[in-house]
Amino acid sequence: xxxxxxxxxxxxxxxxxxxxxxxxxxxxxxxxxxxxxxxxxxxxxxxxxxxxxxxxxxxxxxxxxxxxxxxxxxxxxxxxxxxxxxxxxxxxxxxxxxxxxxxxxxxxxxxxxxxxxxxxxxxxxxxxxxxxxxxxxxxxxxxxxxxxxxxxxxxxxxxxxxxxxxxxxxxxxxxxxxxxxxxxxxxxxxxxxxxxxxxxxxxxxxxxxxxxxxxxxxxxxxxxxxxxxxxxxxxxxxxxxxxxxxxxxxxxxxxxxxxxxxxxxxxxxxxxxx
Amino acid sequence: xxxxxxxxxxxxxxxxxxxxxxxxxxxxxxxxxxxxxxxxxxxxxxxxxxxxxxxxxxxxxxxxxxxxxxxxxxxxxxxxxxxxxxxxxxxxxxxxxxxxxxxxxxxxxxxxxxxxxxxxxxxxxxxxxxxxxxxxxxxxxxxxxxxxxxxxxxxxxxxxxxxxxxxxxxxxxxxxxxxxxxxxxxxxxxxxxxxxxxxxxxxxxxxxxxxxxxxxxxxxxxxxxxxxxxxxxxxxxxxxxxxxxxxxxxxxxxxxxxxxxxxxxxxxxxxxxxxxxxxxxxxxxxxxxxxxxxxxxxxxxxxxxxxxxxxxxxxxxxxxxxxxxxxxxxxxxxxxxxxxxxxxxxxx
Amino acid sequence: xxxxxxxxxxxxxxxxxxxxxxxxxxxxxxxxxxxxxxxxxxxxxxxxxxxxxxxxxxxxxxxxxxxxxxxxxxxxxxxxxxxxxxxxxxxxxxxxxxxxxxxxxxxxxxxxxxxxxxxxxxxxxxxxxxxxxxxxxxxxxxxxxxxxxxxxxxxxxxxxxxxxxxxxxxxxxxxxxxxxxxxxxxxxxxxxxxxxxxxxxxxxxxxxxxxxxxxxxxxxxxxxxxxxxxxxxxxxxxxxxxxxxxxxxxxxxxxxxxx
Numbered sequence: 001x002x003x004x005x006x007x008x009x010x011x012x013x014x015x016x017x018x019x020x021x022x023x024x025x026x027x028x029x030x031x032x033x034x035x036x037x038x039x040x041x042x043x044x045x046x047x048x049x050x051x052x053x054x055x056x057x058x059x060x061x062x063x064x065x066x067x068x069x070x071x072x073x074x075x076x077x078x079x080x081x082x083x084x085x086x087x088x089x090x091x092x093x094x095x096x097x098x099x100x101x102x103x104x105x106x107x108x109x110x111x112x113x114x115x116x117x118x119x120x121x122x123x124x125x126x127x128x129x130x131x132x133x134x135x136x137x138x139x140x141x142x143x144x145x146x147x148x149x150x151x152x153x154x155x156x157x158x159x160x161x162x163x164x165x166x167x168x169x170x171x172x173x174x175x176x177x178x179x180x181x182x183x184x185x186x187x188x189x190x191x192x193x194x195x196x197x198x199x200x201x202x203x204x205x206x207x208x209x210x211x212x213x214x215x216x217x218x219x220x221x222x223x224x225x226x227x228x229x230x231x232x233x234x235x236x237x238x239x240x241x242x243x244x245x246x247x248x249x250x251x252x253x254x255x256x257x258x259x260x261x262x263x264x265x266x267x268x269x270x271x272x273x274x
Numbered sequence: 275x276x277x278x279x280x281x282x283x284x285x286x287x288x289x290x291x292x293x294x295x296x297x298x299x300x301x302x303x304x305x306x307x308x309x310x311x312x313x314x315x316x317x318x319x320x321x322x323x324x325x326x327x328x329x330x331x332x333x334x335x336x337x338x339x340x341x342x343x344x345x346x347x348x349x350x351x352x353x354x355x356x357x358x359x360x361x362x363x364x365x366x367x368x369x370x371x372x373x374x375x376x377x378x379x380x381x382x383x384x385x386x387x388x389x390x391x392x393x394x395x396x397x398x399x400x401x402x403x404x405x406x407x408x409x410x411x412x413x414x415x416x417x418x419x420x421x422x423x424x425x426x427x428x429x430x431x432x433x434x435x436x437x438x439x440x441x442x443x444x445x446x447x448x449x450x451x452x453x454x455x456x457x458x459x460x461x462x463x464x465x466x467x468x469x470x471x472x473x474x475x476x477x478x479x480x481x482x483x484x485x486x487x488x489x490x491x492x493x494x495x496x497x498x499x500x501x502x503x504x505x506x507x508x509x510x511x512x513x514x515x516x517x518x519x520x521x522x523x524x525x526x527x528x529x530x531x532x533x534x535x536x537x538x539x540x541x542x543x544x545x546x547x548x549x550x551x552x553x554x555x556x557x558x559x560x561x562x563x564x565x566x567x568x569x570x571x572x573x574x575x576x577x578x579x580x581x582x583x584x585x586x587x588x589x590x591x592x593x594x595x596x597x598x599x600x601x602x603x604x605x606x607x608x609x610x611x612x613x614x615x616x617x618x619x620x621x622x
Numbered sequence: 623x624x625x626x627x628x629x630x631x632x633x634x635x636x637x638x639x640x641x642x643x644x645x646x647x648x649x650x651x652x653x654x655x656x657x658x659x660x661x662x663x664x665x666x667x668x669x670x671x672x673x674x675x676x677x678x679x680x681x682x683x684x685x686x687x688x689x690x691x692x693x694x695x696x697x698x699x700x701x702x703x704x705x706x707x708x709x710x711x712x713x714x715x716x717x718x719x720x721x722x723x724x725x726x727x728x729x730x731x732x733x734x735x736x737x738x739x740x741x742x743x744x745x746x747x748x749x750x751x752x753x754x755x756x757x758x759x760x761x762x763x764x765x766x767x768x769x770x771x772x773x774x775x776x777x778x779x780x781x782x783x784x785x786x787x788x789x790x791x792x793x794x795x796x797x798x799x800x801x802x803x804x805x806x807x808x809x810x811x812x813x814x815x816x817x818x819x820x821x822x823x824x825x826x827x828x829x830x831x832x833x834x835x836x837x838x839x840x841x842x843x844x845x846x847x848x849x850x851x852x853x854x855x856x857x858x859x860x861x862x863x864x865x866x867x868x869x870x871x872x873x874x875x876x877x878x879x880x881x
Contacts, residue, residue: 007705007717010698010761017758018724021735024742056621078635081628093632095870100639102862106821106839107855111642114649114847118497121645124659135436138483149638210728213821217843220483221442224621227730232620234734234826236444237613238344244738247731254728307830312845317675333676334831335841350740350747351829491846 029244044245053229057249060226063140063215064208067147068155071204072197074148075155079196080189082156083163094160101153109146109217116142116218138220146214147204154203162196163189202261206254226250303330306545309345309353311532312337312487314406316565323552329545337486338443346371346537353537354546360531361445361602363402364395368604372401373536379547382554390571393531394601402533403550406568408505409591409599410446410528412521413489418499423521426454429500430473435480439492439501442484444616445602446528447474450502453525459600462608467615474619484620493518504530506568509589513567520588526598531571643859650852667853674850680838683749684818687834691756692813698757699764699813700806704798706765707772718769721762732759733826740827747829755827756817763816764809771805811869 032041047053082094100108115121116137123133136142166189174184212227224232226246233243308320312335320331334353336342339362345351346366358366366372377383383403390404414423418437421428429438429450440447449459451470461467482498489501494514503511508520534553536546552558556574563570563579569589570576576584583589605612650668654661671677706717724732736758740751775798783793799806821836828837835854842848 003708004705007702007709010702010705010765011717013698013758013761014720017736017739017754018720018732021739022723022727022731024738025731025735028738052618052621074635077631081632084628091870091874095866096636097639099863099866100643102815102819102866103643103855103859104819104821104836104839106836106843107646107851107858108642110839110843110851111646111855113843114852115642115645117495117847119495135482149642152635152639206726206728210730212730213840220485221620222478222481222483227728229617229621230730230734232617234737235344236338236340237617238340238347239613240738243734247734250728251731254726258726309831312841332831334833337841337844345829348737348741349744350737350751352746352748353830486844488844488846491848495847 025244025247027244028241029248032241044242045249047242048245048249053246056224056229057226057253059223060209061253063144063147063223063225064205067144067151067208068201068204070144070148071152071155072201075152075200076159076197079156079159079163079193082160083166097153097156105150106213106217108150109214112142112146112149113137113217116145137218138222140219140223142218143215143223146218147208147211150214151204151207154207155200158199158203159193159196162193166192198261202258205257209253209257210250303328304542304545305330305332306355306542306549307332307334307353308355308549309334309336309342309351310355310357311335313490314357314532314566314568316561319553319558319561322558323549326552327545327548329548331549340444346539349539352539352541354540354542355549356535356537357405357532358535359602360393360395360533361604363533363535364604365606366535366537367396367401368606371537373538373540373543374400375403375536375550376543376547379544380551380554382551382556385554385556385559385573386571387573390531394603395531396533402535403554404531404533404571405553406506406563406566407529407531407571408569409522409596410441410449410502410504410530411508411588412523413493413501413503413508413511413518414521415493415496415499415517416519417496417517423500423519424524426450426523426525429502430454430477430480432480434499436482437499438477438481439483439485439489439498440477440481441489441502442486444612446502447484447619448612448615449528449600449602451477453523453527453600456525459528460603460605462605462611464611467611471615471619475622478619478622490514504568505588505591506566509583509586510567512588522587522591522595526600529596529599529601531601643855646852647856647859650849650856652849655847655849667849668857671850671853671857676833677835677838677850677854680833680835683752683832684834684836687749687753687756688814688817691753691760691817692810695757695760695813696764696806696810699761699809700768700802702761703765703768703772703802704794707769721765724759725762725766729759729820729822730826733823736823737826747827748832752824752828752832752834755823756820759820759823760813760816763812764806767809767812768802768805771802775801 029044030040030042031038032043048057078097082090082097117123118133118135118137120137122136127133170188170192171184174188179187209225210227212225212231215223215225215228221228226249230243230246230250233239233246237243306329308331310333314335315333317333320333323329324331336345339359342356342358343362343365346353346356347369363372380403386404390407392399396402412423412426412428419428419434428434429440440450445459448467448470451473452459452461452466455466455469455473457463457466457470483492485492485501489503490507490511492498493501493503493511496515496517503520505520508518511518512520534550536543536550540546553562554572556572556578559570559572560575560578563572563575567589570579576590587595651663651665652660653664653666706714706721709717733755736751736755737747739745740747745751779797779801780793783797784790788796819836820834821840824834824837825840828834833841839851839854842851
């Protein structure tokens with residue numbers, strides 16, 4: 001059955017709308033337009049190596065790592081609870097967990113803007129208690145909170161799906177062999193759930209390190225992340241070459257982290273995320 | 275299963291047909307793409323225009339001159355009427371991006387006061403029709419600031435830690451720092467600019483946020499004590515909250531003019547001119563000025579406005595008070611330095 | 623005790639997830655614009671929402687683009703999946719890896735690279751560029767939803783149909799397509815929701831005043847707190863909830879039938 005041609009429209013499409021655009025990004029990042037025409041240069045990458053921009057990269061990675069870690073710490077127990085048989089209405093529990101994820105993420109971020117403001121609900125509550133209001137919005141913590149809130153399901157769901165596939169006999173066998181609850185957790189459950197943890201980490205880290213919306217809305221333009229830098233270069237300054245160079249760096253960071261992660265990941269045929 | 279599949283295909287076909295029909299069935303009126311600042315028009319005026327001239331208006335907004343300019347320059351967007359400020363108009367004229375207006379189609383131009391015509395950015399007044407003008411100053415909350423606000427330096431005062439809002443706009447924020455240091459807002463002196471950069475970086479920890487149009491909402495709600503704002507917004511906010519007051523710092527500030535222009539790429543220049551003319555009709559111009567509270571260059575509007583407003587130095591400052599007020603000029607290639615400095619301040 | 627702890631923890635996480643959304647919904651009925659205090663009940667913001675031309679236009683844009691891009695991506699993607707399924711091993715691996723590029727690539731890079739392409743080729747940014755961008759990021763998800771169904775397919779089914787006298791086209795339409803239909807349908811739904819939800823790629827590839835809901839929400843959120851957004855949130859939340867309940871009920875119904 002020769003039906004390869006069925007994929008040709010797709011291949012053409014990808015060539016035109018994925019491959020070519022990425023080539024353009026590469027092209028812009030290594031060229032400079034002068035009066036004599038276009039010439040190749042590494043100056044945009046060199047510019048990125050200035051301390052001020054490296055600090056932006058460092059800040060982005062730092063905030064993304066903290067958010068990922070928080071998601072893991074908050075999410076792993078939640079995944080275990082969802083996977084366990086503690087509730088009669090397990091399906092409904094999982095369903096309820098997924099619902100907020102389908103809500104537009106700008107609205108989810110906006111919700112926190114209204115809560116964290118100086119005159120927002122949290123501070124109103126604090127002053128009702130007689131406490132002085134706190135500076136919550138437009139802080140680094142607010143940005144991290146926004147990331148955790150938006151990306152927590154991406155951590156919980158992969159871990160949950162791996163945990164619920166674990167053979168209960170394995171756990172019983174370990175218990176029969178004299179392992180206590182903690183040992184079972186450490187020696188059986190954690191190693192078996194590792195693939196889920198790894199895909200969870202990747203799925204939280206990637207959007208967190210590339211976001212520009214959360215830092216803009218909850219950081220008030222105070223915390224420039226690498227995504228903000230790119231947006232600024234393309235939409236405000238119009239320096240497409242520098243913007244492209246930063247994008248190339250960002251792609252390198254992403255590919256690197258995926259490479260590191262997939263080294264640990266067991267062979268796992270795609271899908272099963274949602 | 276087969277039945278289901280067929281049903282499914284049927285639904286898809288139906289959706290496609292409906293979509294194609296609905297997009298074909300849409301009206302054949304000319305569509306005029308208008309690109310304006312956010313919150314810078316009384317939107318009911320657009321409806322009036324549509325009904326009067328049978329032209330459909332596609333209204334879109336931007337938040338700084340810079341992002342509007344990049345959108346137009348990149349060539350991807352198609353707009354017919356723009357509302358840039360002085361220095362951006364100058365730049366767009368230099369780069370041959372604007373179309374010369376046919377003033378025969380804009381008879382209402384006669385209502386514009388003479389002092390707003392033939393300004394430096396458009397010396398022969400061939401490309402632009404003034405829309406609004408104003409200053410940049412400090413809006414402060416009297417319940418949080420009890421000292422008199424007379425200088426830009428107050429924005430560097432430790433006392434107001436995390437209570438200061440700055441504009442997320444490159445020329446305005448660098449300009450404030452330059453004025454605070456006593457320099458010209460159009461300086462090409464690298465040392466002065468580096469000093470301004472250092473000042474802005476030093477100020478950054480005190481700044482609550484770099485804002486755009488959200489400054490109105492924040493200041494009215496009492497989220498911050500001090501904010502750098504455009505004068506019209508200040509008038510508007512003062513009406514909303516009696517706690518707020520506007521001050522023009524003694525070091526001087528920025529005097530600006532926003533005008534309506536038509537980009538060369540416009541395919542509906544005649545309709546665009548109709549729109550500009552319509553915006554200068556006395557009742558319409560009054561409606562807009564009354565709604566957005568910016569200062570109008572329109573002779574008839576001034577007659578209709580509340581006299582109290584005309585005497586408010588925030589809204590209509592006297593010319594003799596505007597010493598040391600710089601009008602932004604296009605910086606040509608030197609703009610790159612401003613770009614770099616603002617990028618570095620924001621990235622810090 | 624342990625059970626209690628677990629229930630408590632789960633309750634806290636649900637509170638964390640739902641409290642912000644529920645507060646938005648509650649405050650969409652608040653008569654005052656201020657968000658700290660309750661000033662009485664009103665439907666005013668909902669009325670204003672429906673009167674807002676920009677929002678209503680954006681809503682229709684969002685829906686048209688979501689339906690069109692999902693349908694086109696499903697057609698191209700399903701055909702591609704069948705084609706790829708029939709490829710030799712090496713070629714298949716290469717193409718599948720290429721398919722993962724847009725899935726893995728950061729949205730912002732996909733968005734700006736498409737913007738560069740459109741601007742570079744002098745293509746007007748607007749409705750069509752937005753649609754093309756949405757189709758582009760949707761196709762891989764359709765392929766990834768259809769592929770597993772193709773793998774489950776009995777290899778001899780197609781040959782049997784041919785032996786029984788069907789033309790290749792008939793064999794596909796009457797035998798293969800119905801078998802992979804659940805995967806195609808999942809792909810379509812996924813593409814639709816991704817399109818509705820997308821902000822970053824739309825933000826970079828739109829122009830000339832064509833907005834989607836996400837873009838409008840972003841620019842409104844940047845202008846400060848606006849109760850109209852609250853009203854919009856509660857309507858969207860209700861829609862999402864209803865849709866998910868319908869989909870889940872249907873799926874559990876199907877599962878029961880199979881069992």
